[in-house]
Amino acid sequence: MESQECGWLLYISLAAKCGGEPYRVVGFVAVLVVAFAVTSLAHWVAPGGPAWGRYWWNRKGVGIGHAIPGPRGFPVVGSMPLMAGLAHRKLAAAVATARSPAWRRLMAFSVGETRVVVTSDPDVARELLASPAFADRPVKESAYGMLFHRAIGFAPYGTYWRALRRVASTHLFSPRQVAASAAHRAVIARQMVDAMKSAAAGAGGGVVQARQFLKRASLHNVMWSVFGRKYELAAPESEETAELRSMVEEGYDLLGQLNWSDHLPWLAPFDLQKTRSRCSSLVPRVTRFVTRIIDDHRARLTLAADDFTDVLLSLHGNDKLSDADMVAVLWEMIFRGTDTVAVLIEWIMARLVLHQDVQARVHGELDRVVGPDRAVTESDAANLVYLQAVIKEVLRLHPPGPLLSWARLATSDVHVAGFFVPSGTTAMVNMWAITHDPTVWDDPTEFKPERFVVRSPDQATEFPITGSDLRLAPFGSGRRSCPGKSLAIATVGFWVATLLHEFEWLPPSDGPRRGVDLSEVLKLSCEMTAPLEARLRPRRAV
Numbered sequence: 382m383e384s385q386e387c388g389w390l391l392y393i394s395l396a397a398k399c400g401g402e403p404y405r406v407v408g409f410v411a412v413l414v415v416a417f418a419v420t421s422l423a424h425w426v427a428p429g430g431p432a433w434g435r436y437w438w439n440r441k442g443v444g445i446g447h448a449i450p451g452p453r454g455f456p457v458v459g460s461m462p463l464m465a466g467l468a469h470r471k472l473a474a475a476v477a478t479a480r481s482p483a484w485r486r487l488m489a490f491s492v493g494e495t496r497v498v499v500t501s502d503p504d505v506a507r508e509l510l511a512s513p514a515f516a517d518r519p520v521k522e523s524a525y526g527m528l529f530h531r532a533i534g535f536a537p538y539g540t541y542w543r544a545l546r547r548v549a550s551t552h553l554f555s556p557r558q559v560a561a562s563a564a565h566r567a568v569i570a571r572q573m574v575d576a577m578k579s580a581a582a583g584a585g586g587g588v589v590q591a592r593q594f595l596k597r598a599s600l601h602n603v604m605w606s607v608f609g610r611k612y613e614l615a616a617p618e619s620e621e622t623a624e625l626r627s628m629v630e631e632g633y634d635l636l637g638q639l640n641w642s643d644h645l646p647w648l649a650p651f652d653l654q655k656t657r658s659r660c661s662s663l664v665p666r667v668t669r670f671v672t673r674i675i676d677d678h679r680a681r682l683t684l685a686a687d688d689f690t691d692v693l694l695s696l697h698g699n700d701k702l703s704d705a706d707m708v709a710v711l712w713e714m715i716f717r718g719t720d721t722v723a724v725l726i727e728w729i730m731a732r733l734v735l736h737q738d739v740q741a742r743v744h745g746e747l748d749r750v751v752g753p754d755r756a757v758t759e760s761d762a763a764n765l766v767y768l769q770a771v772i773k774e775v776l777r778l779h780p781p782g783p784l785l786s787w788a789r790l791a792t793s794d795v796h797v798a799g800f801f802v803p804s805g806t807t808a809m810v811n812m813w814a815i816t817h818d819p820t821v822w823d824d825p826t827e828f829k830p831e832r833f834v835v836r837s838p839d840q841a842t843e844f845p846i847t848g849s850d851l852r853l854a855p856f857g858s859g860r861r862s863c864p865g866k867s868l869a870i871a872t873v874g875f876w877v878a879t880l881l882h883e884f885e886w887l888p889p890s891d892g893p894r895r896g897v898d899l900s901e902v903l904k905l906s907c908e909m910t911a912p913l914e915a916r917l918r919p920r921r922a923v
């Protein structure tokens with residue numbers, strides 16, 4: 382029997398013996414309250430707070446001398462407040478104000494009953510993300526509630542997850558597939574430019590809000606690749622896309638929130654934040670929506686695999702998916718592919734509105750490489766060296782997943798940065814802290830795309846952002862890194878080049894911040910709080 386259970390049995394038998402009637406009940410409750418307080422305090426004093434204290438208590442303190450350092454937070458809830466709001470900034474501040482520099486390498490803290498470690502060091506991040514012990518993810522109640530444990534992002538590491546990744550890598554994310562879908566992106570880019578042009582012409586002073594166009598364009602793009610559905614951006618929003626957009630927004634909200642029951646399981650029956658009931662209403666809507674599309678595909682009776690739904694339907698043997706699994710996989714692709722791209726493009730455009738000198742340099746490059754007589758194509762991307770540097774600099778300053786979106790879970794006892802990390806611990810990388818660390822980057826808070834421009838042939842090659850250098854790995858690294866990164870990079874590079882080739886993006890107002898508010902809000906991705914507004918001036922006559 383675990384020492385904790387023994388302790389509680391002792392308390393209860395003590396309480397039961399307490400006093401005679403009528404004081405027995407009062408005594409019983411009093412002993413339990415005192416016992417709860419004493420146990421909570423005993424757990425709380427350990428480095429890292431109550432969840433870590435409970436772990437060491439159960440091990441009778443063996444090895445506590447080598448415990449990972451970290452804040453205690455509060456009894457019972459631990460450092461739960463650190464994870465609310467802008468968690469990446471709060472965690473970075475906790476490390477910066479720590480007594481020991483060791484916290485930067487690995488810091489332990491408790492979120493209720495969840496043991497967590499976080500690193501703000503690129504070398505430890507590499508060690509952690511590459512380790513097979515961290516190939517799983519902690520599954521939140523909302524992820525289960527929304528079926529995501531059957532999709533790539535939250536499926537446990539194993540045969541099913543490997544099969545899904547293989548299918549997605551071959552049929553959706555391979556270089557050949559990414560190139561094949563370039564024509565879709567070009568059609569949507571043109572629609573976006575036309576829609577923005579007419580909005581700017583109709584608006585007072587040509588000021589438009591970019592977000593609505595970017596979100597609809599991203600949604601149409603994934604709908605085309607995943608479901609084979611095509612929409613017109615200038616047309617009023619169809620019922621189908623409006624329904625899907627509202628489901629994605631609800632899903633984002635649910636998955637992005639800090640759900641207390643994930644960390645204090647005794648709260649779960651009360652569903653205080655309505656997570657379970659909201660998931661229960663969302664899932665039938667998603668299932669109905671995706672099943673209808675799957676049925677449409679089945680009815681077409683074509684053998685050609687035009688989109689990802691066709692691909693999933695054509696699988697056979699061990700790879701064949703049940704309808705329920707197919708719904709989960711398709712829904713995740715729509716869900717993951719929509720907002721991330723729009724969020725990143727909005728940050729890029731915001732920086733370019735704010736830094737007009739950088740925008741002028743990008744315009745110069747576009748004029749040199751593309752010229753005014755034709756539209757940008759995806760094959761221009763390789764020659765738009767300065768624009769690539771701008772995108773990297775924005776990913777550094779505003780990584781859409783500052784804590785790499787979804788954490789990892791230790792599936793076995795493991796050593797990280799020389800510390801023992803027990804199985805069942807949640808592990809996070811604070812990518813935002815790394816990309817803002819003055820010991821890693823010069824002038825980390827300055828917007829300087831030049832830092833990514835390869836100046837001479839003897840300088841090391843381009844800075845890789847796909848996970849091999851953890852100083853900037855916005856798509857994660859290792860087995861569970863983002864499978865959609867090439868698609869995302871291609872889409873973002875091409876659409877940003879098009880939007881800049883077609884328009885001058887001018888500040889909506891004067892003043893030092895030029896009407897651009899860079900405040901951020903952390904949902905599932907880290908977004909701009911206030912949607913970007915810009916005055917668009919067309920640059921090309923055609």
Ligand code: HEM
Pocket residue numbers: 510533534535546713714715717718719721722725781782785786787788855856857858859860861862863864865866868869
């Ligand atoms: C700017 C765009 C994007 C960013 C910054 C981004 C970032 C990330 C990050 C940080 C992770 C976690 C990586 C880790 O744990 O090491 C991730 C996972 C994932 N991303 Fe992306 N992503 C983007 C676009 C996309 C797109 C377009 C898709 C698909 C259409 C996608 C699908 C996924 C999936 C399925 C996972 C889970 C992978 C797994 O657990 O095996 N992402 N992404």
